[in-house]
Amino acid sequence: MHPNAFGCPPQPGRLFSLRDYSGGHLFAEALRNAHNIQTLDIGDVEVLLSQCPSFDSVLCEFARLKQVKFSGLGLFSAALLEKLRSRPRNIELLGVGTHIQAILHSLRPHGCTLEVLALEGCFSPPTALETSVFPHVHTLVLGGYAPPLSTMAKAFPNVRIGRFHNFRPSWNAAKAFEWVEWPSLDTIEISALLPLASPVRHVRLGAGLILNPHTPSETVSCLLAILQRTRPVVFSFTISGTPPGFFDGLVAEVRSVRYLEMTRINTLNDNTGLFLADALSGICGLPLLAVGLGRVRGIEPSVSDMDARAAAMIADMLPTVWK
Numbered sequence: 001m002h003p004n005a006f007g008c009p010p011q012p013g014r015l016f017s018l019r020d021y022s023g024g025h026l027f028a029e030a031l032r033n034a035h036n037i038q039t040l041d042i043g044d045v046e047v048l049l050s051q052c053p054s055f056d057s058v059l060c061e062f063a064r065l066k067q068v069k070f071s072g073l074g075l076f077s078a079a080l081l082e083k084l085r086s087r088p089r090n091i092e093l094l095g096v097g098t099h100i101q102a103i104l105h106s107l108r109p110h111g112c113t114l115e116v117l118a119l120e121g122c123f124s125p126p127t128a129l130e131t132s133v134f135p136h137v138h139t140l141v142l143g144g145y146a147p148p149l150s151t152m153a154k155a156f157p158n159v160r161i162g163r164f165h166n167f168r169p170s171w172n173a174a175k176a177f178e179w180v181e182w183p184s185l186d187t188i189e190i191s192a193l194l195p196l197a198s199p200v201r202h203v204r205l206g207a208g209l210i211l212n213p214h215t216p217s218e219t220v221s222c223l224l225a226i227l228q229r230t231r232p233v234v235f236s237f238t239i240s241g242t243p244p245g246f247f248d249g250l251v252a253e254v255r256s257v258r259y260l261e262m263t264r265i266n267t268l269n270d271n272t273g274l275f276l277a278d279a280l281s282g283i284c285g286l287p288l289l290a291v292g293l294g295r296v297r298g299i300e301p302s303v304s305d306m307d308a309r310a311a312a313m314i315a316d317m318l319p320t321v322w323k
Contacts, residue, residue: 067092
């Protein structure tokens with residue numbers, strides 16, 4: 001159900017039409033007999049529940065839900081999650097806002113069945129985290145403010161895939177951080193520097209950690225410290241220029257990397273040959289088995305020729321790579 005499902009006709013002078021939920025109760029009554037619904041996706045769910053309360057009792061009675069996705073949450077939404085008759089395995093909550101405490105409390109009844117959990121758009125950290133443990137969650141997505149990493153590791157002890165989007169607080173190089181063990185993790189995607197100390201198989205740097213020549217030296221040092229402790233076999237990142245000391249530190253401190261996936265952001269004055277010569281000469285000391293080289297915003301005229309030269313350069317400079 002899209003946010004504009006109950007939109008009024010466009011009005012002069014208004015960019016967006018108003019929403020009229022006066023007929024919403026008719027749709028709610030029609031849904032009372034929809035006993036086999038397995039996926040529930042509602043945008044702006046808080047507005048819907050506040051202006052058309054009859055939806056609450058209808059949605060609570062769905063008994064076969066496997067996946068729930070809500071956007072624009074609040075206290076009405078939290079109450080609905082807690083009263084759900086079904087126990088969905090996948091719950092995605094976008095736009096949690098300042099209601100993270102109520103949302104975490106509402107998830108307690110789903111602790112024994114939940115496998116995938118996404119909490120995005122958290123505008124404030126919770127004052128305290130419920131002591132509930134979610135032992136079956138294998139994929140966790142966190143966006144914005146969230147409880148401390150150590151607390152999350154205890155609440156989700158068996159997570160295999162962790163995606164931390166714009167996770168707060170970011171690393172403060174001037175402040176000592178306590179390294180956190182989260183042994184279950186296999187793959188992580190981070191957009192901010194996190195004090196994770198457990199080995200993982202795959203580390204991917206998200207949009208908040210795009211490397212460039214102006215990346216602060218403190219950020220480079222902290223990132224290398226994380227990689228040294230997580231010891232990834234696969235390392236994926238996006239780069240728009242060579243950060244000073246990054247590749248040297250990677251070779252010296254992160255000898256575990258065997259598969260490197262590098263996505264390059266082109267610029268108008270970008271020289272592919274010089275960039276590759278600089279980057280690849282920096283990583284030729286790693287015992288790599290495979291290198292993936294990608295490009296975004298490609299503007300060079302002879303892309304295929306440059307790709308061929310890049311492949312040849314990789315093969316010549318990295319003797320351990322599979323040919």
